[in-house]
Amino acid sequence: MLERRQFLGLLAAAAAATAVGGCASEVGAPPGTTVGATPGTPPPPFDPSRGYWMQGGFAPVAEEVTLTDLPVRGALPSTLSGLYVRNGSNPKVGDSPHWFLGDGMVHGVQFEGGRPVWYRNRWVRTPFVEEGLGGLDAPPGGARNQSNVSIGWHGGRLLTMGEVGWPYELSPEDLSTVGAHDFAGKLTTAMTAHPKIDPATGELHFFGYGFVPPFLTYHVADASGALVHSSEIPIQASTMIHDFAITDRDVVFWDLPVLFDLQAGIQMVTGATGAMPYRWTPANGARLGVMPLGGTGEQIRWVEIDPCYVFHGTNAFRDGDDVVLDVCRLEHAFTETEDLGVSTPHRWRIDTSTMAFTDEPRGDLPMDLPAIDRRVAGRPYRHGWYVEVDEAAAQPLELAGIRWMDHDSGETAAWRPDAGVHANEVVFVPEDDGEGEGWLLTYAYDANRGASDLVVLDATDVAAGPVGAVELPVRVPYGFHGTWVPA
Ligand SMILES: [Fe+2]
Numbered sequence: 001m002l003e004r005r006q007f008l009g010l011l012a013a014a015a016a017a018t019a020v021g022g023c024a025s026e027v028g029a030p031p032g033t034t035v036g037a038t039p040g041t042p043p044p045p046f047d048p049s050r051g052y053w054m055q056g057g058f059a060p061v062a063e064e065v066t067l068t069d070l071p072v073r074g075a076l077p078s079t080l081s082g083l084y085v086r087n088g089s090n091p092k093v094g095d096s097p098h099w100f101l102g103d104g105m106v107h108g109v110q111f112e113g114g115r116p117v118w119y120r121n122r123w124v125r126t127p128f129v130e131e132g133l134g135g136l137d138a139p140p141g142g143a144r145n146q147s148n149v150s151i152g153w154h155g156g157r158l159l160t161m162g163e164v165g166w167p168y169e170l171s172p173e174d175l176s177t178v179g180a181h182d183f184a185g186k187l188t189t190a191m192t193a194h195p196k197i198d199p200a201t202g203e204l205h206f207f208g209y210g211f212v213p214p215f216l217t218y219h220v221a222d223a224s225g226a227l228v229h230s231s232e233i234p235i236q237a238s239t240m241i242h243d244f245a246i247t248d249r250d251v252v253f254w255d256l257p258v259l260f261d262l263q264a265g266i267q268m269v270t271g272a273t274g275a276m277p278y279r280w281t282p283a284n285g286a287r288l289g290v291m292p293l294g295g296t297g298e299q300i301r302w303v304e305i306d307p308c309y310v311f312h313g314t315n316a317f318r319d320g321d322d323v324v325l326d327v328c329r330l331e332h333a334f335t336e337t338e339d340l341g342v343s344t345p346h347r348w349r350i351d352t353s354t355m356a357f358t359d360e361p362r363g364d365l366p367m368d369l370p371a372i373d374r375r376v377a378g379r380p381y382r383h384g385w386y387v388e389v390d391e392a393a394a395q396p397l398e399l400a401g402i403r404w405m406d407h408d409s410g411e412t413a414a415w416r417p418d419a420g421v422h423a424n425e426v427v428f429v430p431e432d433d434g435e436g437e438g439w440l441l442t443y444a445y446d447a448n449r450g451a452s453d454l455v456v457l458d459a460t461d462v463a464a465g466p467v468g469a470v471e472l473p474v475r476v477p478y479g480f481h482g483t484w485v486p487a
Contacts, residue, residue: 043055046395053102054096057398057445057477057478058099060089060091060102061477062094067472067474068117070116070118070470071471072116072471073453074468076115077114077439079113080429080439082110083109083111084108084429084454084483084484085106085109085158085175085482086107087104087149087150087160087479088107088148088479088480089105089148089480090103090123093132093135097275104124104149105123105124106121106151106160106170107120107121109454109470112487116454116470119454119470120175122170122176124170125168126143126145126146126168136269140164140190141190141211142166142182143166144165145162145163145165147160147165147168149161149162149193150480151483152483153172154221154225155204155221156225157169157181158170158171161195162193166180166182184226184227189208189214190209194206194243197374198377199375199378200248203221203222203223203294204222204225205251207253209238209239210238211262214233215236216232216233216234216235217231218230218233220294233253233289233291234297236284237284239257240260241253242312243310246293247293247317248378249293250323252313252316252325253289254310254313255286255287256308256310257281257284257285257286257307258278258309258333258334259278259284260277261277264276264278276334276339278333279334286306286308287302287303287304287305288348290303303356307332308330308332309329309330309334309341310327310328310329310330312343312368312369312370313325313326314326314328314370314386315376315381316378321353322350322351323349323352325349326407328343328345329344330342338396343366343367344362344364344365345367345386346359347359347407365388365412366389367386367387368387368389369386369387371384371386373435373436373438374428375435381435382407382436383436385402385405386403386405387401387402387424388402388414390422399422399423399478400416401417401423402423403462415463415465420448421444422447422478423442424445424476424478427440438459439456439467441484445478451471451474452472452474452475452476453471454469454470454472455468456469
């Protein structure tokens with residue numbers, strides 16, 4: 001990385017003379033500073049009578065745009081060539097009953113040699129968007145889902161995923177929708193928004209959960225994207241399973257007590273209520289299951305744990321007989337008064353020789369939306385990057401800065417942006433061979449100018465703040481998960 005840092009220094013010096021629309025001298029600025037917020041009009045104060053997801057940085061945008069000649073501040077790495085693209089919830093009709101229930105909209109920036117070529121935002125052309133329905137009209141499934149959670153690149157396909165149906169294939173050229181993708185008719189369940197690519201084989205491991213049996217099914221696609229293995233995993237009820245983990249030899253599921261409520265689901269799709277049809281049900285118990293990578297449901301072994309909820313795992317790996325699993329743990333979720341709570345990092349260990357379980361809290365800093373260097377997915381690793389939440393905000397959920405965590409030592413460091421600037425999930429883009437040697441890309445909403453930047457951080461020095469940014473003239477609403485498609 002030393003060579004790269006020296007190169008960066010030269011690049012920054014050059015950019016200082018040429019930066020457009022901002023102050024290039026902010027490169028290498030001390031922690032707590034922001035790359036170039038242009039003074040503007042702050043958004044109106046939070047209105048508690050309306051959904052938080054309809055306001056501030058969450059509020060949906062009304063138009064699809066294609067923008068070129070994008071201003072750059074600071075120094076973007078000249079090695080950056082590819083597509084950064086992120087999915088999120090953006091109701092086409094302008095309103096939705098929950099943050100999770102808008103139509104999928106992707107926001108992408110194409111780079112060539114460190115130069116931003118274009119920005120595009122596009123709705124995923126699901127039936128709900130095409131038919132102008134403005135939301136679900138029946139329980140989602142198959143092609144009828146909003147495909148709004150994540151986007152991934154595998155087997156030469158760019159796929160958006162919405163957890164409760166099939167993925168959609170998009171063109172990486174212009175983010176237009178190719179169509180629903182059911183793996184040549186082989187995918188008979190939904191597909192999680194958090195599949196895992198095994199870096200050793202290129203295989204895509206994923207699962208689908210169902211509102212009716214089968215409640216959980218494990219799938220493997222080979223490196224070319226062909227679905228080659230599916231196996232039902234027996235669980236007792238329809239629980240919301242947002243993510244899972246792999247190691248170099250295991251698959252790890254968490255079956256936690258957020259249960260699908262059929263009656264509430266019917267009420268939601270008929271418009272009788274806007275509540276998400278999931279209920280915190282600790283009486284259902286909580287358990288972790290471990291099975292061989294590529295294995296079958298009969299091989300899974302479970303261990304009971306205390307009720308809690310986990311949307312996202314950071315990574316998992318083998319340590320001898322132990323499966324080590326880093327998660328963002330919530331005390332509960334979808335209770336009567338609070339659907340999304342605050343999560344903190346925990347390290348879980350399952351001794352596969354005895355199925356003994358240990359839970360090690362790793363601090364009380366609220367953070368989620370983890371990212372890793374995906375070259376070490378399922379392997380021993382050190383570096384994780386998270387979005388911090390602002391617990392002091394007036395609204396129920398507000399995003400803040402980016403925190404790095406060394407998972408060996410527990411040490412952390414953060415980029416704390418200026419007031420009014422809110423970062424989203426980062427995506428790691430490799431630069432050098434070592435784990436974590438590369439860049440972090442994310443959209444950061446700058447309320448001071450009512451628009452968003454695509455900021456780039458040095459993954460090895462998050463606290464230094466962004467090395468550069470693409471200043472978009474539009475706002476990118478807070479979203480969920482993104483990916484990098486190398487050129
Ligand atoms: Fe997620």
